[in-house]
Amino acid sequence: MFIEAFFLNLTVLISFIFLYHQIYRSKFITLYNHKTILLGIAGGILGIVLMYFSIQVDGNTIIDLRIIPLMLVAIYGGWIATTFTGVSIIVYRFLIGFNLSSLSNVLLVVFSALIFLFFASRIKNRWLSVITMLILSNIVFSIITYGLFTELKTYLTINVAYWLIIIVAGILAVSMNNHLLQSNKLFKEYEINAFLDPLTGLNNVRSFDRAFNRMKKQEKLSILVIDIDHFKQVNDTYGHPQGDLILKSVATIIKDSCRPLDTVSRNGGEEFTVLLLDYPYVDVLQIAEKIRGNVADYVFLINNDTLPINITVSIGVATYPDTSIYMDNLYRNADAALYKSKNSGRNKVYSYSVLEKEDSHL
Structure with missing residues (x-):
């Protein structure tokens, strides 16, 4: 019966940790902010639930395992969160009953919290710190419970079982928490990378498609399709790592040349796009020319900033409804304008003309 009750406590502990990370999947807990308080409250709730399913000796x-959430909060949340958790556990224990056992609980929580906070920051090896914290907390438990049991046999039985289950539960809880933190971190990275280009930090083609489909409902929309001239030659001459540096610099130049609300994307390779919402056509051409000029005037430093080179871009422009009759053809028309810019000598801005033949069939 004793082991079964501890097993129920352990099940509650593991389930709560799992549910907590599901609820706050993308909200990582950091010290000295509002999330720290949330962690402290969560730890207090877990401690209370564990006491609700406690073992009546x-x-x-x-x-019960109330000391485990206190340790987790001390490790991952710092002293503010630990204070919230500790106070919650102490208050609830007094609500259960005001007696020598509840007073002993105050000593256990306070001394354990101090031990957890001290060794969490002092010992760099996580597992060594966890084992040290659990052993010292168990020693505190053994000392303060010595006078609570009239029979030595009961005292020894309770302490042996408590020591074993606390150490096992503590190691399991930290291990599971570390695993879930890492999983959530990877999930967040995948979520970000699904819509951002990892090299330049710009929107990727998926974000571009999503933004374009959303903006298609507007009355005026322009698109710039930008391509770096002779970029293959740059990669072949200086290597792909240097080419990546150039891509990042070009991305920065393009973004700095636009408004914050404009959608700048890297659509793949050396091709970039800019979606310009509610821009007069004349202003769109000016922005395109500004980007072209800024890139042409910029001195790109590669090979550890020892080799300066110059890069140019060609840009194709299309605007609905000024130069493109059909919104769905906007990207294709800008790409056609880019092709003409390339064929006319590069380092130029070319605009798709409504007078040219435009096929509405996609």
Whole structure:
């Protein structure tokens, strides 16, 4: 019966940790902010739930795994969160009953919290710090419970079982928490990378498609399709790592040349796009020319900033409804304008003309 009750406590502990990370999947807990308080509250709730399913040893004494959430909060949340958790556990224990056992609980929580906070920051090896914290907290438990049991046999039985289950539960809880933190971190990275180009930090083609489909409902929309001239030659001459540096610099130049609300994307390779919403056609051409000029005037430093080179871009422009009759053809028309810019000598801005033949069939 004793082991079954501890197993129920352990099940509650693991389930709560899992649910917590599901709820706050993309909200990582960091010290000294509002999330720290949330972690402290969550730890307090877990401690209370564990006490609700506690083991009644005698008329006044109950034991459970309440010390584990206190340790987790101390490790991952710092002293503010630990204070919230500790106070919650102490207050609830007094609500259960005001007696010698509840007073002993105050000592256990306070001394354990101090131990957890001290060794969490002092010992760099996580597992060594966890084992040290659990052993010292268990020593505190053994000392303060010595006078609570009249029979030595009961005292020894309770302490041996408590030591074993606390150490096992503590290691399991930290291991599971670390795993879920890492999983959530990877999930967040995948979520970001699904819509951002990892090299330049710009929107990727998926973000571009999503933004374009959303903006298609507007009355005026322009698109710039930008391509770096002779970029293959740059990669072949200086290597792909240097080419990546150039791509990042070009991305920065394009973004700095546009408004914050404009959608700048890297659509793949050396091709970039800019979606310009509610821009007069004349202003769109000016922005395109500004980008072209800024890139042409920029001195790109490669090979550890020892080799300066110059890069140019060609740009194709299309605007609905000024130069493109059909919104769905906007990207294709800008790409056709880019092709003409390339064929006319590069380092130029070319605009698709409404007078040219435009096929509405996609």
